[in-house]
Amino acid sequence: MAVKPFHYKKFQLGDEITEEQMKFFTKYGFLHFAEVLTKDYVNSIIESYNNATKMLIESGKTEINGIPLFFGKDDKGEPMIHRFPFFSQYSKPMHEFISGPRVKPLLKLLEGYKLRIGEDEKDGTVFNHYYNTKGSKFKKMGWHTDSIRDLFYDGKVLPMLNIGVYLDDSSAINGGLRVLPGTHNQKLFQLLFKKAYFMNAREDKNEALVIARAGDLVVHHGHLWHRVGESPYQGEKSRRRIMYTPAICGKLDQKNVKSKTPLYHKLRPITKDWF
Numbered sequence: 001m002a003v004k005p006f007h008y009k010k011f012q013l014g015d016e017i018t019e020e021q022m023k024f025f026t027k028y029g030f031l032h033f034a035e036v037l038t039k040d041y042v043n044s045i046i047e048s049y050n051n052a053t054k055m056l057i058e059s060g061k062t063e064i065n066g067i068p069l070f071f072g073k074d075d076k077g078e079p080m081i082h083r084f085p086f087f088s089q090y091s092k093p094m095h096e097f098i099s100g101p102r103v104k105p106l107l108k109l110l111e112g113y114k115l116r117i118g119e120d121e122k123d124g125t126v127f128n129h130y131y132n133t134k135g136s137k138f139k140k141m142g143w144h145t146d147s148i149r150d151l152f153y154d155g156k157v158l159p160m161l162n163i164g165v166y167l168d169d170s171s172a173i174n175g176g177l178r179v180l181p182g183t184h185n186q187k188l189f190q191l192l193f194k195k196a197y198f199m200n201a202r203e204d205k206n207e208a209l210v211i212a213r214a215g216d217l218v219v220h221h222g223h224l225w226h227r228v229g230e231s232p233y234q235g236e237k238s239r240r241r242i243m244y245t246p247a248i249c250g251k252l253d254q255k256n257v258k259s260k261t262p263l264y265h266k267l268r269p270i271t272k273d274w275f
């Protein structure tokens with residue numbers, strides 16, 4: 001299917017959200033800020049991921065604060081963690097960035113709500129690492145909204161943001177994020193049933209491909225429908241590393257080593273073609 005390209009403006013992240021940025025976010029449910037992190041800073045985060053991955057694999061840990069780790073291997077047989085929750089607790093540079101002043105203006109994007117960065121709540125900062133090999137189980141992600149997790153966690157849906165920080169250039173070459181602009185304004189029924197959660201990874205004629213560079217930041221509303229495409233390539237060309245940190249409101253719910261695995265994550269293994 002030929003998808004009509006959705007060209008959109010990329011912004012600069014300043015000390016405050018501008019009126020134009022606010023208007024864009026309110027209409028489309030996402031905002032793309034270019035060059036928020038330098039190449040060196042991106043590399044320091046990647047290095048901290050590599051070190052933490054090695055350490056966690058050696059320690060035999062299979063979950064952090066009740067949230068499972070997803071393991072895989074690259075085409076050289078090197079182990080990797082495809083989904084690494086609470087990553088900022090293991091990465092000094094990511095912790096310093098996500099708890100620092102640069103991201104504070106984003107907390108104003110949902111008018112009327114007092115948002116906070118959820119480094120220790122829900123799944124914390126999640127490091128996603130997509131990579132295609134023959135046996136890879138983390139190549140793409142089907143259509144979903146992030147708010148659905150709240151239904152599992154709290155039984156209610158509060159507005160939230162997910163703050164994405166790119167560590168690799170991202171486009172259709174390595175899959176790429178696809179969003180359905182404006183769907184964050186939908187009714188609860190649409191949030192629940194617009195598409196089959198995660199099972200459906202099909203292209204949508206209204207989807208917009210987010211083309212980003214390493215160091216960019218793309219924030220989206222928790223109610224926005226999105227998916228991640230599958231890279232047509234194997235190996236290095238398919239590698240895509242991106243971190244998401246939730247900005248949330250409502251009751252504080254910090255996780256710790258005693259936290260139980262939520263039903264949401266228990267269901268994952270029995271769902272065929274989840275990714």
Ligand SMILES: O=C(O)CCC(=O)C(=O)O
Nearest residue numbers: 128141146177228242244
């Ligand atoms: O990899 C991405 O860009 C999106 C990941 C995502 O949607 C998620 O982890 O909920």
Ligand SMILES: [Fe+2]
Nearest residue numbers: 144145146226
């Ligand atoms: Fe998501």
